[in-house]
Amino acid sequence: MSLIIAIDGPAASGKGTLARRLAEKYGLNHLDTGLTYRAVAHRMLIHGLPLDNESAAETAARQVDLGALDRAVLSQHGVGEAASKVAVMPKVRRALVDKQRQFAATPPGAVLDGRDIGTVVCPDADLKLYVTASAEERARRRHAEIVASGGVAEEADILADIRRRDERDMGRADSPLRPANDAHLLDTTTMDIEAAFRAASGLVDRVIAARTTS
Numbered sequence: 001m002s003l004i005i006a007i008d009g010p011a012a013s014g015k016g017t018l019a020r021r022l023a024e025k026y027g028l029n030h031l032d033t034g035l036t037y038r039a040v041a042h043r044m045l046i047h048g049l050p051l052d053n054e055s056a057a058e059t060a061a062r063q064v065d066l067g068a069l070d071r072a073v074l075s076q077h078g079v080g081e082a083a084s085k086v087a088v089m090p091k092v093r094r095a096l097v098d099k100q101r102q103f104a105a106t107p108p109g110a111v112l113d114g115r116d117i118g119t120v121v122c123p124d125a126d127l128k129l130y131v132t133a134s135a136e137e138r139a140r141r142r143h144a145e146i147v148a149s150g151g152v153a154e155e156a157d158i159l160a161d162i163r164r165r166d167e168r169d170m171g172r173a174d175s176p177l178r179p180a181n182d183a184h185l186l187d188t189t190t191m192d193i194e195a196a197f198r199a200a201s202g203l204v205d206r207v208i209a210a211r212t213t214s
């Protein structure tokens with residue numbers, strides 16, 4: 001029986017690491033749906049297309065290949081900002097959500113992380129998590145990540161970017177970032193990844209146990 005875990009939350013909340021580790025532990029496929037929006041933005045940027053060109057963005061979205069998402073290229077900070085601009089477009093979302101749903105439906109099931117997984121992509125997921133942390137803590141983590149990979153950035157600038165991106169993601173009309181009604185909230189502001197992973201694993205174990213006894 002297939003298992004689907006939906007993980008949503010704002011930028012740098014720790015949802016990506018959590019999703020990857022849960023997928024590994026439970027033998028599920030993993031899709032970071034943020035990379036799909038980043039892939040669209042990246043294609044627009046390298047072709048010099050304006051980010052508000054909806055028909056070009058829709059074409060780019062249809063060409064996204066889930067098997068060929070290059071994290072090293074797509075995870076650049078500027079691509080995330082551009083991704084949140086193309087992510088407001090309903091046609092882009094529809095094209096990507098179709099691909100994400102196909103991925104989720106493939107056995108043995110999957111962990112998907114993003115902004116609208118529990119609300120739109122997989123509303124019937126077996127478990128939904130909404131992972132948050134304060135904007136300051138998220139800026140601190142993102143800054144540490146950039147420094148660790150040899151980059152240079154001002155933490156204050158990252159905090160401003162994060163706030164701007166939160167506003168865009170929570171304020172858009174199509175599929176805004178918000179917890180699904182049946183999502184479990186996980187605030188990781190004072191939690192390290194191990195503690196967050198333990199809490200999330202406990203919830204997955206409960207879902208699996210409930211299935212085997214019913």
Ligand code: CDP
Nearest residue numbers: 011012033034037080083084087114115116
């Ligand atoms: O890693 P980070 O949290 O910085 O960003 P991401 O998850 O890679 O997502 C980049 C952008 O794509 C987000 O700011 C959203 O605007 C958009 N996105 C979305 O709209 N829906 C998703 N399911 C995933 C990402």
